[in-house]
Amino acid sequence: MAPVSPLFRRDRATGDDAPGVTGPARVDARTKNLTKRLTVGDVAIIDHADLDRVSAEALARCQPAAVLNAARSTTGRYPNLGPQILLDAGIPLVDDLGPSVMAVREGQPVRVDGGAVHVGGQLLAEGSVQDAATIEANTAEARAGLGDQMEAFATNTMEYLRQERDLLLDGVGVPEVRTEIDGRHVLIVVRGYHYQEDLAMLRSYIREYRPLLVGVDGGADAIMEAGLQPDMIVGDMDSVSDRALSSGAEIVVHAYRDRRAPGLQRVEELGVEHVVFPATGTSEDVAMLLCDDKGAELIVAVGTHDTLVEFLDKGRSGMASTFLTRLRVGGKLIDAKGVSRLYRTRISGWQLFLLALAGVFALVVALAFTTFGQTLFGLSGAWWDDVVNAVRSLLGIAPDAPTT
Template sequence: MSPSLAGTARLGKRTKDLTKRLQPGDIAVIDHEDIDRVAAEALVERQPAAVLNVAASTSGRYPNAGPRILVDAGIVLVDGLGPAVFEEVRDGEQLTIAGHEVLLEDRPIAAGTRQDDATVTASLEIAREGLSEQLELFAQNTMEYMLRERDLLLDGIGAPDVATRMDGRPVLIVVRGYHYKEDLATLKPFLRENRPIIIGVDGGADAVLEAGFHPDMIIGDMDSVSDRALRGGSELVVHAYRDGRAPGMERLAALGIEDGAIAFPASGTSEDIAMLLADEKGASVIVAVGTHGTLEEFLDKGRAGMSSTFLTRLRIGSKLVDAKGVSRLYRQRISTFQLVLLALAGLAALAVALWATPGGQALVQILGARLDGVLSWFTMLFSPRVTGA
């Protein structure tokens, strides 16, 4: 029987919004089918005591990484609790988890599956059997997106005019995704020396600010970026639906900063249109931070539209560079130890050159006499004084 634990309930059906309110030791109550890696890592960073999921943390559609990350971090994960938990529990109430049951004031309100290493492993094995079906859907969505956005993909038709000039400049696109903090840390020398145009994709704008830089442009549906970032003076490009509806404009209007904001109607994800816009506006190179680059990452995102990212990367080609590749190329090749040895070798060579000339020998003798004087003075400071009788 697993030991019980108690904590303050924090409810949120959108995991990325909930993580902003979580405190260490809280119990996160979420509704997130197939918890992906980014969501799991965000939860682990906030250090909750437990995560209660009203949905299935692994539905079996594909082997998602989230449950494994939570369990390996020592966070209690109970899923499949059912939507009634959101009706029974209020934010801030005290919950107790006893085994696979959830109690409110000692009254059981829901029961689910308490995940551990064995159950997560079994769920992932079952999910791998569904990969072929997911690949078929991925291929189908890829074809649909290619037909729907062929003008944008092939000729850049539909990309809006923007004030930020990118022609011939390197562009850094930051998404709050996989290992974005580590990537930004390795890119700081590149940023200082090359001064690229920085585009933050939704919450990626906050990641840029946290790293000590300022985004030139923010692109997205504006649902996960802070007010501080939006008010920072960056050019704002709102990702809109193909029919022109742009819910993000409503938030900008509420903040009084909708003037000058530009709508970009397009299918796919916000990171896709950020890459396509940078490419269309003549960026010399596009460096991606936190974006999705592998099939596992596409599937782990859990969106049918992720196939658009696959096509976008094909469209941009070699101009697109992953941040991890840049860090490997830009890594310092000379160690500190080697630099010290080089400096000592230079000093030794200088000393030999000086000793080989009469003037150098005289200089060395003068410096030696001065050094002897300093050492004598320093020795006298600590020698015992002789006092008279």
């Protein structure tokens, strides 16, 4: 979809016709929390440096009137994809508005005119409107700095390896769980890149192999949205619903190395059985390490990270744990994105048409050898002769003379 031009709507605060877009504010420094309550026509106010692809796609699905970012949507650290996704969706993005914009009250009418943000008829903040030219320039600048990022990644990887050497090499610190994993296929679902497409593509695999279903935080809700039941939920519990936590799945709370776990209190208040897994790194990596240590035969990953840009989306610390975890899991890990793309391109519409045509031909041949089919073809031939003679009569063409 092409970018939209500024709209003109009646300002809800003043009742006057005013340039720009107007809508109720939805404010949250954490984009994934904001999208849970963001609806069509709202003005999303975020504080998200280097707006990543997953967050931008979640915002675009909500169709806000505009997205206002207190931070820079592209800092130059790496060529992130978020701003381009919003541009393609026709959603205005105003960047680098500063911390004052985060003080807007939830639900307060906000008017956005170019890079200017007005609240209660007063100018609150001014930022930079992102368009094709600015996004291209920011992306080019970010690509130029990739070398520095890769050097920092190498340093951070060594630090992570030093901290988690025993866990990565010997599985020290992996908790005991009641779920039987040994010898089974495991499907780990993260609410990330193309997770819905991947889950849809894997339905036949799930029916045939009945893998253990592991949801990483909000991935548990993605499993339930697909009509399935999670067997285990792993994460810091910041983006998973109470419904999923109470579904009967085993709960593994991801904690920091000092055993601090922000999500532990919530789980305890719900009164659900759980274990704590202290480890550095991301929750999706913790889930993979757990399943690998407990003897999973195969790990299929849905919505996880595997490309350079996706690794960079996680930040340098997330990159290190993700990279080393995949080295640790090795040949057990299969990424569902590759499988779904392969299946999408194996059968074309033209091939399906030829297959259907072959089926019809086979049916006709089979009917030709039955009494019913021969009678049907005879009646069809007589009907066709009647149609041809009727058309000839209308056109004044004499019917064919009988042959002797």
